[in-house]
Amino acid sequence: MAKPLLFQLPPEVSHDLTLATVKKTPARLLRNFCDDSIADKPATVMGLNFPNPVGLAAGLDKNADYYQSLAALGFGFIEVGTVTPRPQPGNDKPRMFRLKKEKALINRMGFNNKGVDHLVRQISQRKHSGGFDGILGVNIGKNLTTPLSSAHEDYLACMQKVYEHADYITVNISSPNTPGLRDLQLGESLELLLTTLKTAQQELSQQHGRYVPLAVKIAPDMDSEDIKLFADTAKRYEIDGIIAGNTTSSRQAIEESEFASEAGGLSGEPLTHRARQVISLLAQRLHGEIPIVGCGGILGSDDALAHQKAGASLLQVYTGLIYRGPQLINDIRRALST
Ligand SMILES: Cc1cc2nc3c(=O)[nH]c(=O)nc-3n(C[C@H](O)[C@H](O)[C@H](O)COP(=O)(O)O)c2cc1C
Structure with missing residues (x-):
């Protein structure tokens, strides 16, 4: 109901306003948006039990x-x-653009965040406050000012701090808005990163008595050969999950848009087809050895089912939620229900 009003506001303002409102609304009222009559189909993926396969x-x-x-x-x-290890402001505003006709967003936020210590304070409360008992993933990255050659140290620092409180950890090497980040997806940079994090995972699992799976999130802009190379490397390092994927730098699907020349990552409907292609390519190469989380352009239950059919065990939504609201979650849960 609020969408016409929210869509009059600049995207980042409506984003902040919506989240502030959601936070102030009592859970029993928010719960009205969720259809409790759906018989959710749980999924066991990466050794974790997901109450249903639809994620944020x-x-x-x-x-x-x-x-x-x-x-x-x-x-x-x-x-x-x-x-990221240290707080950082991200890029100058405006840095988020709404492409209404295309049901898409372009963003160049640039990892604006309050730093890992703040996040740890937030997530360490969860089990005590009787709150969210679903699966909580923590997505980690590098600070803008950290040189690429020491990027692995930033990921390691975040991993060490969040390990105890996360159900799984995502290594984000695919945002288009941190210069050079995507270079970590292949070759020696990837090997160094994965060696560092898999070694840390072993040590931390002994220290805490709990194995926390590591997923890697990739870009939809890798070509087929690079996707195969990445899949082979992920198998060799026994990565626990692959998220396919992040926003795209391509403007092929939105050439006519007034925002086509804005820098940043494109998400939503123009990404659906490519995201599914990447899921499919990965599935062919992985032969079920590593589960795939399908993400990109899910705006309805048909998209969700098609991503699943292409090889995704779990699904994630972002832009679809902006255009469709919480009904999208019910629609997908219903389509995937028992
Ligand atoms: C405004 C905005 C900010 C995002 N920030 C992040 C981020 O910090 N880390 C990340 O891994 N992905 C980020 N993403 C990418 C989404 O998680 C998702 O991979 C992408 O938008 C494709 O899914 P969608 O088409 O359902 O939006 C962001 C997307 C948007 C639109």
């Missing part, structure tokens, strides 16, 4: 300030972040 993608709740409230909308899992 990273970037909406970057600082874990809202996940307890958002959980009332019926998500089976929520991914908070991207968080």
Whole structure:
């Protein structure tokens, strides 16, 4: 109901306003948006039990300030972040653009976040406050000012701090808005990153008596050969999950848009087809050895079913939620229900 009003406001203002309102609304009222009559189909993926396969993608709740409230909308899992070791302001505003006709967004937020220590304070409260008992993922990244050659140290620092409180950790090497970040997806940079994080995972799992799976989130802009190379490397390092994927730098699907020349990552409907292609390519190469989280351009239950058919075990939404509201979550849960 609020959409016509919210769409009159600049996208980032309506984003902040919506989240502030959601946080102030009692959970029992938010729960009205969630259809409790749906017989959710649970899923066991990466060794974790998901109450249903529909998740919130990273970037909406970057600082874990809202996940307890958002959980009332019926998500089976929520991914908070991207968080970096130190707080950073992100890019100058405006940095988010609404492409209404195309049911899309372009963003160049640039990992604006309050830093990992704030996020840890937020997520360490969850089990005690009787709040969200679904699966909580934490998406980690590097600070803008950290040189690429020491990027692995930023990821390691975040991983060490969030490990104890996360159900799974996502290594985000695919945002188009941190210069050079996507270079970490291949070659020696990827090997160094994965060696560092898999070694840390082993040590931390012994220290805490709990294995926290590591997922890697990739860009839809890798070509087929690079996707195969990435899949082979992920198998070799026994990565626990692959999220396919992030926003695209391509403007092919929106050439006519007045926003086509804005820098940043494109999400929503123009991404649906490419996201599904990447899921499919990965599935062919992985032979079920690593589960895939399908993300990109899910605006309805048909998109969700098609991503699943292409090979995704779990699904994540972001832009669809902006255009369709919480009804989208019910629609997908219903389509995937038992
Ligand atoms: C405004 C905005 C901010 C985002 N921030 C992040 C982020 O911090 N980390 C990340 O991994 N992905 C981020 N994403 C990407 C989404 O998680 C998702 O991968 C992408 O938007 C494709 O899904 P969608 O078409 O359902 O939106 C962001 C997307 C948007 C629109």
